[in-house]
Amino acid sequence: MRRAIAFLMVMILTALAPAAMAQKDRKTPYWASISAGEAMMRTGPGKTYPAVWLYRRADLPIKVLEVYPSWRKVQDPDGEVGWMLLGLLSGTRTAFVTGAEPRPMRDAPDSNGKVRYIAQPGVVGRLMTCSNNWCEMDVGGRRGFISADHIWGVDPGESF
DSSP states (O other): OHHHHHHHHHHHHHHHHHHHHHHHTOOSSEEEEEOSSSEEEESSSSTTSOEEEEEOOTTOEEEEEEEETTEEEEEOTTOOEEEEEGGGEEOOOEEEEOSSSOEEEESSSSTTSOEEEEEOTTOEEEEEEEETTEEEEEETTEEEEEEGGGEESSOTTOOO
16 A cells, blocks of 8 residues: 555656746746646645635636745736645746737737737637737637737747
8 A cells, every 4th residue: 555655656746847847947927827727826835725716727827926845926817816836837828818808819910910810808828929019829729919918928028
């Protein structure tokens, strides 16, 4: 029985190691996303701290504000701040469409580009590239360029 538990612990730690290594030495603040279908935000860096939010939305972008061994202090798109277990996070860059009105996703990084899709407020997509205040975003296989002013998940003037 002890061997089975030890083996299980090694498997869990091995599964979490890539996420931990990928986010280990990053300078805060930095952007990440929720990797799990359910992720709990807590008031402090430990499972004994009270839960404040249960997120049921994988790929939701979050901003990592502080690093604590297996925990990250994060901020969500609504400005809520709390702690999440490192294994629930991914380095995948995503963005959240902001505002009260639908936002155009264009065929080129320019306000004169042809509108390919319309993204509703609250839509989450994966970021491919960002430069000159435009980001290429993939929403369920539909790609287009969106103004960085219309999304939450990138810093002003950020390029990648």
